Amino acid sequence: MKRLVVKFVLFVTLAAGMLLAVSSVCGNLRTRVLKDRVFVFSEGTTTLIAGDSHPQAAVNPALLPGAESICEGQEGYFFTYHKLKYFLGRNPQIARVILGFSYQNLARRYQELFLSSEQEATRLLESYFVLLDDEGVELLRDRISNKRPYYVNLLKFRYGLPIQIYRDKDLLREALGAALRREDVTFFGGGFHKSEKSSVEGKQMDAKVRLYFQDEKETYSGVSTLMVEYLKRIIQLCEEHGVDLTLYNAPLHASFKSRIPGQAITDFAQVRDQLLARFPKLHYVDHVDESLPNESFGDGDHVNSLGAAVVTGRLARLIQLSH
Amino acid sequence: MSTMEKLAEIIRTVFDDDSVEIGSQTTAHDVDGWDSLSHINLILALESGFNIKFSQKELLTFKNVGDMHDSINAKIALRGDGVGKA
Amino acid sequence: MTFTSPLYFLFWPAAFLVFYFSRDKYRWLVLLLASLAFYAALKAPSLLIALTGVTVLTYFSGRGVAAAMSPGRKTLVFWLGVTANLAILIGFRYFAVLIEGLNVLSGAIGGGRHVFAAVDPISIGVSYYSFQAISYLVDVYLDVEKPEKHFGYFALYISFFPRLLQGPIERAGDFLPQLRQPYVFCYENVRSGLLLFAWGLFKKVVISDRLALFVNEVYGNVHAFSGLPLIIATYFYAFQIYCDFSGYTDMALGTGRIFNFKLTQNFDNPYRATSIAMFWRRWHISFSRWILDYIFKPLQFRFRYWRDWGTALALVITFLACGVWHGATAGFVIWGLLHGLYMSCSVLYRGLGKRFRRKKRNPTALIDAWRVIATFHLVCLAWIFFRARSLADAFYVINYAMVGLPSSLVRLAKRDSLVHDIYLNQSNKEFFLAVACLGLLAVLARATTAHEAAVRAFRQWAPVWLRWSAYLGFVLAVVVFGVFYGGAFIYFQF
Numbered sequence: 001m002k003r004l005v006v007k008f009v010l011f012v013t014l015a016a017g018m019l020l021a022v023s024s025v026c027g028n029l030r031t032r033v034l035k036d037r038v039f040v041f042s043e044g045t046t047t048l049i050a051g052d053s054h055p056q057a058a059v060n061p062a063l064l065p066g067a068e069s070i071c072e073g074q075e076g077y078f079f080t081y082h083k084l085k086y087f088l089g090r091n092p093q094i095a096r097v098i099l100g101f102s103y104q105n106l107a108r109r110y111q112e113l114f115l116s117s118e119q120e121a122t123r124l125l126e127s128y129f130v131l132l133d134d135e136g137v138e139l140l141r142d143r144i145s146n147k148r149p150y151y152v153n154l155l156k157f158r159y160g161l162p163i164q165i166y167r168d169k170d171l172l173r174e175a176l177g178a179a180l181r182r183e184d185v186t187f188f189g190g191g192f193h194k195s196e197k198s199s200v201e202g203k204q205m206d207a208k209v210r211l212y213f214q215d216e217k218e219t220y221s222g223v224s225t226l227m228v229e230y231l232k233r234i235i236q237l238c239e240e241h242g243v244d245l246t247l248y249n250a251p252l253h254a255s256f257k258s259r260i261p262g263q264a265i266t267d268f269a270q271v272r273d274q275l276l277a278r279f280p281k282l283h284y285v286d287h288v289d290e291s292l293p294n295e296s297f298g299d300g301d302h303v304n305s306l307g308a309a310v311v312t313g314r315l316a317r318l319i320q321l322s323h
Numbered sequence: 324m325s326t327m328e329k330l331a332e333i334i335r336t337v338f339d340d341d342s343v344e345i346g347s348q349t350t351a352h353d354v355d356g357w358d359s360l361s362h363i364n365l366i367l368a369l370e371s372g373f374n375i376k377f378s379q380k381e382l383l384t385f386k387n388v389g390d391m392h393d394s395i396n397a398k399i400a401l402r403g404d405g406v407g408k409a
Numbered sequence: 410m411t412f413t414s415p416l417y418f419l420f421w422p423a424a425f426l427v428f429y430f431s432r433d434k435y436r437w438l439v440l441l442l443a444s445l446a447f448y449a450a451l452k453a454p455s456l457l458i459a460l461t462g463v464t465v466l467t468y469f470s471g472r473g474v475a476a477a478m479s480p481g482r483k484t485l486v487f488w489l490g491v492t493a494n495l496a497i498l499i500g501f502r503y504f505a506v507l508i509e510g511l512n513v514l515s516g517a518i519g520g521g522r523h524v525f526a527a528v529d530p531i532s533i534g535v536s537y538y539s540f541q542a543i544s545y546l547v548d549v550y551l552d553v554e555k556p557e558k559h560f561g562y563f564a565l566y567i568s569f570f571p572r573l574l575q576g577p578i579e580r581a582g583d584f585l586p587q588l589r590q591p592y593v594f595c596y597e598n599v600r601s602g603l604l605l606f607a608w609g610l611f612k613k614v615v616i617s618d619r620l621a622l623f624v625n626e627v628y629g630n631v632h633a634f635s636g637l638p639l640i641i642a643t644y645f646y647a648f649q650i651y652c653d654f655s656g657y658t659d660m661a662l663g664t665g666r667i668f669n670f671k672l673t674q675n676f677d678n679p680y681r682a683t684s685i686a687m688f689w690r691r692w693h694i695s696f697s698r699w700i701l702d703y704i705f706k707p708l709q710f711r712f713r714y715w716r717d718w719g720t721a722l723a724l725v726i727t728f729l730a731c732g733v734w735h736g737a738t739a740g741f742v743i744w745g746l747l748h749g750l751y752m753s754c755s756v757l758y759r760g761l762g763k764r765f766r767r768k769k770r771n772p773t774a775l776i777d778a779w780r781v782i783a784t785f786h787l788v789c790l791a792w793i794f795f796r797a798r799s800l801a802d803a804f805y806v807i808n809y810a811m812v813g814l815p816s817s818l819v820r821l822a823k824r825d826s827l828v829h830d831i832y833l834n835q836s837n838k839e840f841f842l843a844v845a846c847l848g849l850l851a852v853l854a855r856a857t858t859a860h861e862a863a864v865r866a867f868r869q870w871a872p873v874w875l876r877w878s879a880y881l882g883f884v885l886a887v888v889v890f891g892v893f894y895g896g897a898f899i900y901f902q903f
Contacts (some may be wrong), residue, residue, distance in 0.1 A: 003596065162885075165889055361759075
C-alpha cells in the first residue's frame, strides 16, 4: 500500500509538472504571438476600421491611407469594445477609428441573442476570451448555466493549457517558425470582405429584416440598451486614447431599407442625435442612401467590393476634408 | 432406456448433433446451436417425449442437464406410482 | 458528480484512503456513505428518496418472500415488491409524460388550460437500480438466492457508487458474496483498475465527445443535410454511443476493481457480431441479460405452444419493453420494435432454414464479413430512430440518406462540398482526428487476445521509464485531444 501511495503521488506530481511545463511553453507562445505579432500593427497604420459585416464589406482599407480592417461579421458593440480596448492599448500610433453604425447595430433581439442562447454564448466566449476583460467574461459566464466552457477557456487562454491546441494555426505556425498571418487567428476577424458577387433578392431581404428586428412575437424588438451602453464606452475609449472616431452608416439597398420597420429608423435617429449632442468631437457619416447600381450590392444590406470602391473613395475625401 | 439416455437422445435430435456427449454437467454452452431461442424447442420436445409439464419456475432455475434430469425423474415418479416426494 | 467531473478525481482517492484505513467490519459502511455522498452530489434530493425507497422496500420484500409460509402469500409479497419498484421507476422516469397526460386530460375537461406545471425531473440511476432490485426479488422468489439479512450489505448492493448511475445491473449472486470476503489490499487490482478507468475516460472524453460534435451538427438540423453526411453522421453515432457507454462501463469497472470488486462487463465488441442475436449478447450485456431472464423467458414459456411464432411474439414484446425503458417517445419505441422484429425474423428464418438445410456448413471468412457488415447496418438503421429528435427527422434521414446519395457523391467529386458534406461543418482537423480515433478503436478491437497479451507483455517487460512515459503521454493526449464541453453521458437519460 505504501508502495502504491508513493507511486501514485509521484505520478500525479510528474503529470502536474509536465502539464505545467507544457502550459508555460504554450502560454508563452500565445502571449508572444499575440502581443508581438497579431495585435501590433506597423507604424504606418493610423486608421482602424471596426464593426460588423457592414463596414467589413463597405470600407476597403486598401483605398484609405494607412488603414487596416478588424471587422468581423455579426460582431456587436459589446465585443467590438473589448477588441478596440485591446488594440488601442497596444498601438499608440492609431489616430482614427471608423466604426460601423447602422440600424441593426442597435436592434435588441439580434444583438442580444447571445444573452439568451447558451450555444451562442459558449461560442462567443470561446472566440473572444482573450480579448474580454474580467467584467466582459463575467457577463458571458453568467449567461451560461454549464460553467465548463468558462473553466476550460480559462485554463486554455489564461494559463496556457494545450487544450485542442492543434486547432490554433497561429501557434503552430509560430512554433514552426513560419511567417504568421493575422487572418490565422480565429477571433481576430477576417478584415475586408472581398467579393464581387451580387444577389439582391426579395425573400432573402425579408428574412434578414425579420432576423434583425423582430422578436418571437413578430413585433419590432426595440433598441438594445446594452449595445448603446457599449457604444458609449467605445466613444469614451477613443476619447481617452485621443483617437478620432467616425460613426459610419454603410449603404443599404433601397428595397432593403424600405422593409425596415419605421420605428427602428426613428429610434436609430434618436440615439444618433443624442450621441452627437453629448460627444461634440464625434463624427457621423451617412452613406445609407448613396445611390449605387444593383451590381454593387452583394445582398440587400451589404455592398460588394465594387460598391466598396465607390463609397470608400467618398469616405476618404470626407475625412481629408475634415482636416 | 433410462431417463438420462432418453434425455440425451432428445437433445441430440433437437440440436441435430449425433456426436455430442451428454452428461449431468452438460450445459447449453457445450452444445452447438443451443441458445435461449432454441432452448424452448428442447423443453417442448422433453414435455412431449416424457409426457410431463414443466413449470415456469423450474424453467428459470435449470442450470444444466442434471437439473433437468432430476426434475423429469421427480415428475415421472409422481405420475408413476401416485406417491410423490414432497 | 459524474465520472468525468474534476470533483470525482478527489472523491475516489479520499474514499479509498478511508476505506483502506478502516476496520474490515466497517468497510461496507464507508462505501455506503461514500455512495450516498456521491449520489447526493447530484443535488437532487428526490433521487435519494427514490434510492432509499427502492432499498427499503426491496429489502423487506426479499425477507418477506423467503419467510412466507404459503406459496400464495409468497407470490403476493413478491408481486408487491416488484410493483413497488416499478411504481418508483415509472413515477420518476415517466413523471413528465404523466403530467403531460394529465394536462391533456385536464385541458380537455377544463377547457384548454394546463393545470399542472410542466416538470422535467432528474432521474439518473433510478432505471438501473430499480431493475437490479427486481432481479434480486426474482432470485429470492425462485430460491436461487437467499435473501440478504444484513441491511447494510443490501443497501450497498443497491447503491454502490461505481454502478449507481448507469449500471451495470449486478446480480445478487455476483455481488453479495464479494462483500463477505475480507479485504486484502491487492496492488495489481488497483493498478489495473486505474488503467481501465483511464482507458474508459479516454474513450469518453476523446472519442465519444469528439464524434458527438459531428453527430449533433447533423442530427440537430437534419433538413440542412442530404445524402452522404447523413450516412456519415449515423455511422459516427453508432461509435459515439458505443464509446460513451463502454467508456462509462470501463470507468465503473475500473473504480470497482480498485476496491477489489468485480463488476460484470457490459460490452464485448458488439459491432463484430454476426447476427442481431449475437449483438444483444454483446451490447449492454447486464441489461439484455435482465430482459432475457425476466421478460423474454417467462413470455416464451407462456407462448410455447405457438412454437416459433410464440418465441417471435415474446421477442417483440421484450424489445418493445426495452425501447420503452429507454424512453417514452416514439423514437425509442420504434427502435425497440425494430430490434424485436429483427430478432423475430431471425428466429422464424432459422426454423424455416432448418427444414431446408441438412448439413451445417462452416461459414467462410467472406460470409462472416458480410454478416458483420449487414448486422452493423441493421443496428445503425435502428440507431437512427434512437438518436433523431423526432420521428419526422428519423424518416427524413432514412429517406434522404438514400435519395440524396447520388447527388452528394457528385458534389464530392467536384470537391464542392467537402466542409459541409464530409466534415459536417466542423474543422477538418477534427474530422481527421475523429477518423484516427475510429482507426485506433478498430486496431484495439481486433483479436482481443492478441491485444491483451501485448499489453501484458508491455507491462511486464518494458522498463519503468518507458511505461511511465507512455502513461504521461496518455495524460497529455487526454488534455490535448479531449473535448471538454458538451458531453453528458448518453445513457444518463435512461
